[in-house]
Amino acid sequence: MALMGQMMAMPLLISSLIKHAARHAGETEIVSKRVEGDVHRYNWAQAEVRARQLAQALNRLGCRPGDRVGTLAWNGYRHLEIYYGAAGSGLVCHTVNPRLFPEQIAWIVNDARDRVLCFDLNLLPLVEKLAPEMPSIQHFICMTDAAHMPSTTSLPGLLCFETLLDAEDGHYVWPEFDENTACSLCYTSGTTGNPKGALYSHRSTLLHTYASALPDALDCSARDVILPVVPMFHVNAWGLPYSCAMIGCKLVMPGPFLDGQSLYELFETERVTFSAGVPTVWLGLISYVKANGLKFSSFKRTVIGGSACPPALMKTLQDDFGVEVIHAWGMTELSPIGTLSRLSAKQLGLPKEAQQRLLEKQGKAIFGIDMAIADDDGRALPWDGEAFGNLLVRGHWVIDQYYGLTASPLVALDGEPGWFPTGDVATIDADGFMQITDRSKDVIKSGGEWISSIELENIAMAHPDVQEAAVIACTHPKWDERPLLVVTRKPGAALTREAMLEFFEGRIAKWQIPDDVVFVEEIPHTATGKIQKLQLRQRFKDYRLPGI
Known part of the structure; x- marks a missing residue:
């Protein structure tokens, strides 16, 4: 018979993170740019009290363990409180991407059978439009205060987030339950077919939180000021709302304001040291910073994922701005x-x-x-x-x-x-x-050999006149498939097809060089910032390569 250890059997629960932050880093700031237009400041101790008030409010609305609480919201302190107030009380926090097509949003909410939907004020028109198509929702909660509540709305019994919290005393004890209980639900971006849900447990999330903050991972500590550019609806902002609570650092949230100027000003004002986001966000920020001759005074480290980071982008951040780039890979299915x-x-x-x-x-x-x-x-x-x-x-x-x-x-x-x-x-x-x-669906199979679209895109992105590039396969009568390069030029650039193709010479095997180049005003992206190759393939499905 095995000899059992004599240790406390404390379950790994989401509530333990915010309890720790409140107790051991209670005065550390949480800063949010609000959709109402101002900047909100409070700390981890206040966040934990409000999360307990929210747990009470959701219970008063009739939510029971396992019920899904949906969110349509940007990165902000109220969204953070839902992360903890819902999951900590045994509910499931279900973040929904507001950038998806409305039909996809309704499909996801219905598939999850969300009971409550919390949404940011500027998303009210979207929710009003979709409400009749989401029959499982019993309560709509607008994430604002009474002063900003809409005077008229088509939503039945619309509730105010702050009014709900004000009615509760916060004298709530976080319950203990099985650590394998579900805590959050995220859906894949659904580039093909309907999105699919990944249902995370408290245990899996706590283990992910520990591992991702390690020195050889994201290297997060209480000395950092962390700004997740990656949205809280994109795989729980890659776990950063949990990591920040565990280490007790200052957390800065940008709301929906992700343009280069807004991000740069927030980085500088709040002395941000670490951030995370997809490549397209950094391209926009760098364009603003370079156009205005600016530098970063505190920003030292970023993790880039969601899609492959072009080496040219990595070198620009590292060489021109002194920002260390941590290249990461993951999936919704990996937390x-x-x-x-x-x-x-x-x-x-x-x-x-x-x-x-x-x-x-x-x-x-x-x-x-x-x-x-x-x-x-x-x-x-x-x-x-x-x-x-x-x-x-x-x-x-x-x-x-x-x-x-x-x-x-x-x-x-x-x-x-x-x-x-x-x-x-x-x-x-x-x-x-x-x-x-x-x-696997993007690789180009040419004459029995595979060509990496990512490698071709990385070479194209190194050209000084290229803003963004994507490579897709075009049908070829002899080789089955050949690569087509789709490019957006930088403003004012006069890049030609010939100059672009010449740029590949000596950088890759000659037979792998794209057969043609198409210049477009804009390359489509998915709702999580990845290049939407499915749309490109549909757009150019009848494209005739030169010589065919």
């Missing part, structure tokens, strides 16, 4: 962090060029995640940096099935079950550095 590109003592001894090549990869798995690459028959491939195959993962915060679906998405590796197929194609080198070569 989301899977790998981060951080160097070990061994790699710090390499030449700078070799170090940079490693930093441009998606990096090594952090503790809690295991990964492998496999061929189409489920056989493991070697970690030699050359073989590429389907990327599989498993771990403490990886889903084993989607919300509401009975079929398991998991596959076997060398006959061993329990691996999640990511849909990415990747290589892994001998030191465990993983590099995404493409999404």
Whole structure:
């Protein structure tokens, strides 16, 4: 019989994070730009009291353990209170992306069977439009105060967030329950088919919080001032609202104001040291900073994920502005962090060029995640940096099935079950550095050889006249598929097709160079900031390459 440890059996619960922040970093600031137009300031101790008041209010509205509380909201302190007030009381916080098509929003809310919907004031017209299509919602809560409540609305029995909290005394004791209880629900971005839900547990979220804040991960500490540009509706802002509570640091939230000027001013005013976001956000911020001859006075570190970070963007942040870039990879199904590109003592001894090549990869798995690459028959491939195959993962915060679906998405590796197929194609080198070569649906199959669209995009993005680039496959009668490069020029640039194609010479094998270039005013993006290649493929499905 096994000898059991004699330790306190305290469950890993979301409420423990904000209780810790309130008790041990209670005076540390939380700063939010509000949709009402002003800046709100308070601290972790006040946030915890208000989260308890919210838990009381939701209970008074009839919410019971397991009920889903939906949010349509930007990054702000009220959204943070829902994260903790809902999950901490045994409810499920379900963040919904307001940038999705209205039909998708309604579909997601109905699939989750949300009972309550909390939304920011500027999203009232959207909610009014969708309300008749969301029959599960029993209570609509506008996240504002009484002074800003709309005078007229079509929403039945619209409630005011601040009025609800004012009616409660906050004398609420966070309950204890099984740490495997669901705490939050996030849906995939749904680029193909309907989005799918990932239902996280308190245990998985706490373990993700611990691991992501480690020095060789995001390296978060109480000395930081953290501003998540990544939205709180995008995989829980990559876990930063939880990490910030755990370490007790100052948290700055930008609301919906994500243009270059607004972000720069907030970075400087609040002395932000660390941030996180997708590449498109940093492109906009850098454009503003460069156009105005500005520098960052406190900003030292950022994690970039959501889609592959172009090496040119990484070098600009590092060389021109002294901002360390942590290249990360993850998925909604991974809570989301899977790998981060951080160097070990061994790699710090390499030449700078070799170090940079490693930093441009998606990096090594952090503790809690295991990964492998496999061929189409489920056989493991070697970690030699050359073989590429389907990327599989498993771990403490990886889903084993989607919300509401009975079929398991998991596959076997060398006959061993329990691996999640990511849909990415990747290589892994001998030191465990993983590099995404493409999404399986985006890779270009030319004459039996694979061409990485990401590699072509990275080369294009290094051209000084290119603002953004995307590569898609076009049908070819001889080679099956050939790459087409879609480009937006920087303002005032006069880049030509010939000059763009010439730029590839010597940087990649000649047969991999795109067959043609199309210049467009704008490249479409998904609601989470990723390039929407499905739209590009539909737009150019009948495109005739030169010589065909």
